[in-house]
Amino acid sequence: MTELQKPSAAPFRLLTLAGMAILAAAFFSPIWWVSLKAPNYPPETFPDGVRIVFQFNGVKNGCQLRQSKEVEEDEPLDCVHEMNTINHYIGMHPIADGAKYEIAAAPYLFAGVGVMLLAFMFYSGPFWWLLALPAIFVPIGFVADYSGWLWYYGHTLSPMGAFTVKPFMPTVFGEGKVAQFSTYSYPDYGFGLLVVASFAVLLALLLRRKQLRQR
Amino acid sequence: MRLELSRTTAIATILALSGAFANSASAAESLQDVMKRRNLSEKDMLAAAKTYTPSGGRDEFLTFSSSGHAGSIIVYGIPSMRIYKYIAVFTPEPWQGYGFDDESKALLKAGSPQGQTINWGDTHHPNLSKTNGDYDGQWLFINDKSTPRIAVISLKDFETRQIVVNPVLTNEHGGAFVTNNTEYVMEASQLPSPLGHKYAPLDKFNDEFRGGITYWKFNKDAGKIEQENSFTLELPPYSQDLVSSGKGPSEDWAFLNSFCSERYVGGIESGKPPFEAGCSANDTDFMHIINWKKAEAVFKAGKFTKINGMAVIPLKTVIDEGLVYLVPEPKSPHGVDVSPDGKFVIVGGKLDSHGSVFDFAKMKAQIDAKKFVGKDAYGFPILDMKESLHTQVALGLGPLHNQYDSKPCVVYTSLYVDSQIVKWDYCQGKVLDKIAIQYNVGHLLTMGGDTMHPDGHYLVALNKLSIDRFNPVGPLHPQNHQLIDISGDKMELLYDLPIGLGEPHQAVAIRADKLKPTIRYKYGTDSRTEEESKFAVRPGSEKIVRTPGKVEVFGTVIRSHYNPEIVEAEEGDQVTFHWTNSERAEDETHGFAISQNDVNLSLEPGKTASATIEHAKAGVYPYYCTEFCSALHLEMEGYLMVRPKGSAIEKASTNVGTVYTKADFDKQYKACLDTQSVIDKVVAYITSTNFKDFPTAVGQVEDATDQLKFGTEARAKADDYAKKEDWQNATLWAGQWWQYQVKAADIGLRTKTYLEQNGARTVK
Secondary structure, eight states: OOGGGSOOSHHHHHHHHHHHHHHHHHHTSOOEEEEEEOTTSOTTTOTTOEEEEEETTEEEEOOOOOOOSSSOOSSOOOHHHHHHHHHHTTTOOOGGGTTHHHHHHHHHHHHHHHHHHHHHHHOOSTTGGGGGHHHHHHHHHHHHHHHHHHHHHHHOOOTTOSSOOOOOOOOSSEEEEETTEEEEEEEOHHHHHHHHHHHHHHHHHHHHHHHHHHO | OHHHHHHHHHHHHHHHHHHHTTTTSSSOOOHHHHHHHTTOOHHHHHHHHHHOOOTTOOOSEEEEEEOGGGOEEEEEEETTOOEEEEEESSSOBGGGTBTTSHHHHHHHHHTSGGGOOOOOOOBOOOEEEEETTEEEEEEEEEEETTTTEEEEEETTTTEEEEEEEOSSOSOEEEEEEEOTTSSEEEEEESSOBOTTTOOOOGGGHHHHOBEEEEEEEEETTTTEEEEEEEEEEEEOSSEEEEEEEOOGGGTTEEEEEEEOTTOOOOOGGGTOOOHHHHTTOSSEEEEEEEEHHHHHHHHHTTOOEEETTEEEEOHHHHHHTTOEEEEEEESSOOOEEEOTTSSEEEEEOSSSSEEEEEEHHHHHHHHHTTOOSEEOTTOOEEOOHHHHEEEEEEOOSSEEEEEEOSSTTEEEEEETTTTEEEEEETTTTEEEEEEEOSSOEEEEEEETTTSSSOOEEEEEEEESOOTTSSOOOSSSOOEEEEEEEOSSSSOEEEEEEEEOSSOOOOEEEEEGGGOOOOSSOSTTEETTTTEEOTTOOOTTOOEEEEETTEEEEEEEEETTEEESOEEEEETTOEEEEEEEEOOOSTTOOEEEEETTSSOEEEEOTTBEEEEEESSOOSEEEEEEOOSOOSTTGGGOEEEEEEEOTTOOOOOOOSOSSOOOOHHHHHHHHHHHHHHHHHHHHHHHHHHTBTGGGOHHHHHHHHHHHHHHHHHHHHHHHHHHHHHTTOHHHHHHHHHHHHHHHHHHHHHHHHHHHHHHHTTOOBOO
């Protein structure tokens, strides 16, 4: 086979690049959201319930500034704060306690994943495929870490909490009920980005394998 | 004639306007049109029909609601939910002159600790006086949580009559609850402190800090709390909460909740968990079962010590004499409410989702048999919780307070966390119905719901939050009182009342026909004491008394003048006004405001009130009437003239105002005679009927006769001056005569209309 007949590396590199870009975008995107609804958070006034959003760069307020002709409001309700206030009644840890090392490490981890993908684009030595695996497993890794933390929150209730609630596993995906609150927990578009990036890199990996075999 | 004319003009104007908007203002709207335009459902219309009270209509019940830290009481009607009045209690309120006249200032000062005046209170629980466990419509009591105090309000004139300061407690929540015959008003502490307003360090909390419940002796005839006949039971330093008097079989007992029996002392600033955490750690707290009848005997036997002037039965005596027993109750409870028959006590769980129904007979049996499961840290005997309970019912989240229905075994409980009212059967122990309210209900209210014979029919949810239920009025939101129809099997929401003052806690409602307030005071009454004021004077005997450094005015007010109208004083004088309203006509209140001074009097018919200006500064101070009392209201005015120190009173010159001649006098006099003939005709008509059968007419005739009497006096003066050919004074007094005539004629005509409309007969 001549040099010209060799299969091109361009498609897999492009896919990897795309995966990297999408991952970078996902870093700044909402990955998962949780919302609480209760009688005293009427939907007309709290269309989002008490909603918080999990991102790699921290837990963000998921409550929007409400559109009302009747009242003047210049900042949305801080629902991270509101959720902490609600949770303290059952002795739950404040949100800031959760995943703090992961959040602190996230920029480096993402940078690391990026560097590995870069290397993946050019390195073809032994175990070359290992360089692509982290990017592929980011979504699964997120769900695993998220679930772990939810378990931790539901099982380390302080006995000093005013309301005694049996330890429980908060819902990871879907709807649940805790005391008077209906809880909602669903992936946001950032999780979609993670999945797309994951598939892009997986596809790149397969292309690369094919290309290397043909070489 | 003029009235006719103006009416015609008005109609013509309306017609012209409606012509211009011919499309919109066609025929009157039908009910369906209105429903469509206002987007009202059939259900809304039914609720409207159940609450709407047509002009002049009356309510079935009157509600007395606390206004929380606004320090007053709000009076509103049910089912109309119209607010009638705010009764000033701990907080000054100028409309009623409360805290702005000398009399009420003295009352507020006497009702404040250590010689200061506290000008607010945190009112929580209004309660009505009872006879045999039912409201007697005489007295109303309310507590101040912040500075433990009890106020007595007379339902004769809806005015605060007395405030007593608790000399031993520093914070309370369990007031002002009355025993079954209002023998005592109970006031139980909340945050423990050393008794008697003393200091002790917090590390001696268990030994030096105490709770307590004061039994204030109430003299129902005098309407006075008697501190010398009152006593306090020393209690452990738990946070005692609400208290409820027994009824019937449990009449001699009272039931007092507590929380924080952990005796936890917080200190978040030094790294300790806060009070809210430490105070809700245990699964149970203690309900205190108090034998107050026995406590009264112990007090009368002299087994007490005096602390700060209050008789206190010490902890050890309380235990030894068997005055208080404890029974565990679900932790951090709130409401404790005795059933109408006095057999059960229902405790709301607050942090527990159950309503716990304690059986008095079961508890009494354990007490009688001295069968206890243990003692608390102080030696109080503890009853067995299981053996004391009749039943426990899962109600929902945050059950707080309980109110009873007229139907047997039916009780309503507020669910704070769930924002619901639950209706349940406490005999059978089952939930009957639930209704959502908006939002976070605290207390709830049924008609006569804490008496031995509740009236049923309506319930009001006293909601803490209104969030988005009303037109926005800024960050501080009104609370939301929601009227609910409980006459059927299902509860029906009828009406939302925004509370525009304060943060009501509890409210009580009484059948309107049990109240019979007065419409005027006996002549010369100090309304704050309901006694005759020594400062009252009759028309004709007004005077200004001058002593060195002091000017004291004894005056009268009537439509529409003050007497005296000009008061002279010297710089630095203490000037006191004592005004008596000599009106007898209903709703003829006058005010008295004087420029640049913190004075406003409310002078209802017959009332005497005073205002003192301590060190008058030189200047001219107009005073005037603040109540729009008549067509000549704006002319109801006067001057306090404070001349600079040492200057002499200038003699009034004659070139002031208009000069009147004989012609002016004759014209005025003729007008008076013409008016008199009209009055005579009306009088002839009235006296030709059986008007004496109509109390309203009789009252009006009395008022009119009063006015005519004043008129006759003014006429005599006019005649007198005319004889002396002093046309100036003769004209002015003839004018005054005419003023009285106009008032008399007005009342007479109203009486005539009333008699005609109410089918008065002609009699000989």
